[in-house]
Amino acid sequence: MKQIVRLTKIFRFEMAHALSGYKGLCRHIHGHSYQLEVTIKGQPDNTPGRSSEGMVLDFGDLKAIVQEEIIAPLDHALMLKEGSVLSLGGVDNELFARIVWTPWQPTCENMVLDFAGRIIAQLPDGVTLCRLKLYETHTSYAEWYASDNID
Numbered sequence: 001m002k003q004i005v006r007l008t009k010i011f012r013f014e015m016a017h018a019l020s021g022y023k024g025l026c027r028h029i030h031g032h033s034y035q036l037e038v039t040i041k042g043q044p045d046n047t048p049g050r051s052s053e054g055m056v057l058d059f060g061d062l063k064a065i066v067q068e069e070i071i072a073p074l075d076h077a078l079m080l081k082e083g084s085v086l087s088l089g090g091v092d093n094e095l096f097a098r099i100v101w102t103p104w105q106p107t108c109e110n111m112v113l114d115f116a117g118r119i120i121a122q123l124p125d126g127v128t129l130c131r132l133k134l135y136e137t138h139t140s141y142a143e144w145y146a147s148d149n150i151d
């Protein structure tokens with residue numbers, strides 16, 4: 001009998017962005033304290049004596065994946081769509097040392113789609129990404145569900 005368990009770990013990062021061509025205030029560079037909830041599922045490994053005995057995936061391993069793929073490149077960065085005009089003339093370039101250019105508009109929808117691909121590529125066999133929930137503000141979030149994205 002299958003014994004599938006879901007695990008969730010919550011991450012936080014600070015990032016600025018601007019929505020190129022957007023009609024409202026979000027066309028200007030502004031920052032968010034993002035919260036990302038990552039849910040995976042699998043069958044616990046009950047091999048006696050293993051460090052991971054009783055675990056679907058060590059929370060520490062999940063943290064390492066999300067840290068490397070998402071938090072390290074994006075925390076305290078500025079995400080802009082490629083082609084956005086940004087004049088660096090006359091300013092300290094350190095201010096703009098962490099720009100992440102994306103081919104897509106940096107909405108929470110597109111971010112969560114990008115994050116899903118990055119995390120899936122790093123998960124070990126037998127462990128599946130079920131859901132991502134990305135809060136952009138206290139009142140706004142995007143969700144990605146594996147069940148919505150089956151071909």
Ligand SMILES: Nc1nc2c(c(=O)[nH]1)N=C([C@H](O)[C@H](O)COP(=O)(O)OP(=O)(O)OP(=O)(O)O)CN2
Nearest residue numbers: 019024026030032106107108109136137138139140
């Ligand atoms: N579908 C989307 N709409 C908007 C996005 C987005 O990523 N996807 N992003 C923005 C802005 O980045 C904005 O900062 C967040 O939007 P909003 O929830 O409207 O922010 P508010 O602080 O104004 O929300 P309150 O209603 O005051 O809580 C815009 N839209």
